[in-house]
Amino acid sequence: MNFFDINNIFFELLGVKMSYVEFYATFTGLVAVILSVRENVWSWVLGLVNVALAFVMFYQIQLYPDMFLQIFFFITNIIGFWQWKFPKEQEANIHNELKISQLSPRQFGVYSLVGLVCTALLGTFAKNLSELIPELFSKPSAFPYMDSFTTIMSIFATFLLIRKKVEAWWMWLAIDIISTYMYFVKEVKLYSLLYAVFCVIALLGAINWTKEYRKTI
Template identity: 50%
Template sequence: MQDFFRIDNILFEVLGYKMSHLEFYGFVSGAIAVWLSAKANIWSWPIGIVNVVLSFFLYYQIQLYPDMFLQIFFFVTNALGWWRWTHPRPGEEDRNKELRVSFMGIYTFIGICLSGLAGTAVLGALASQLHHWFPAFFPIPSAFPYADSFITVMSIITTFFMIKKKVECWIIWIIVDIVATYLYYVKGIMLYSVLYFMFTVIAAFGLWHWWKEYRAYQPQCI
């Protein structure tokens, strides 16, 4: 079982590209989880938990340390999101008795973006020093610490608003997924690059679908 989590444990090879079990099943679980999120389907959360466990081991082995730590956060928030969507407060429920979609507002959205950029600068600086501070755990320097930190910080912030079903979270996800698509391509994990390109498309669909759902609410639910 331990070998399953090694990136050199190859499942198959296509056109010279060696596909590990870890990358393949991380791809499949991630694609399913994000598609279900765009559909506001509750099963996105438990399937997301499977994805973050697989991604944790993958990112460690390719030196994307901020992304690795991000998976710990995602593990917790997937559990919280699962609970939150199934336990809306009075007045928050939708037709399925789940948390309904809403907007956060323009000023909150701008504040989130500015806070995310500041957090990226701080985390990027810290990530670039991990191999100096903890060489036993991080013998190889962090790859692309600032781009990786941008993905990490903005994903953390946006996840909280996704748990609250705020429509604007999909705008930030689109930006994050574009950056991640490029980063994973450069790092040579091609299936994850394809996955995040798919995430970009799904995030655009999610933005449209959640906005459409919001518009569909009865006046007394707005």
């Protein structure tokens, strides 16, 4: 059986079957996020492996907006590595890497408004994918609007993370709470557990980055 097949079971624990692709997507994702909280630039490199595995998994469980999002993540992982590792001189910390900063209230408001509008547009598109391209998407999109919200806000949060903005972690916290629910319902329960852990990590990231930012002002 194909290694990347969601039905290719790696192990079963407490009645929950775990495929190879879900297990390794979960593991690489968890380590990459932990490294991000610690401001470790190599989190972006491990992230490349994570998004490739997640792309394959999301296609098979019909979370199409999440699937398309992995293409974006692949590109931004490369950009993120470069931004953190080689910042402009005025944006560098004592380790000569990008320092933590914060959005203005106006900037945060604009991000939020645009995110909600884009969610409505993408959700409508995702809802009709199986009718627009039935040859490729034979099943209807699961949770089109909820999935679209996490997709759009993940894009924004990623850009904020690339720029080391404190608000990135608050956005990730909201995204992770919703994602935990979606993945649990779609029976990828280890990935759901991963996102429950991400909720804790995102909260810790927000707290830690806020402390670090306040040291610089």
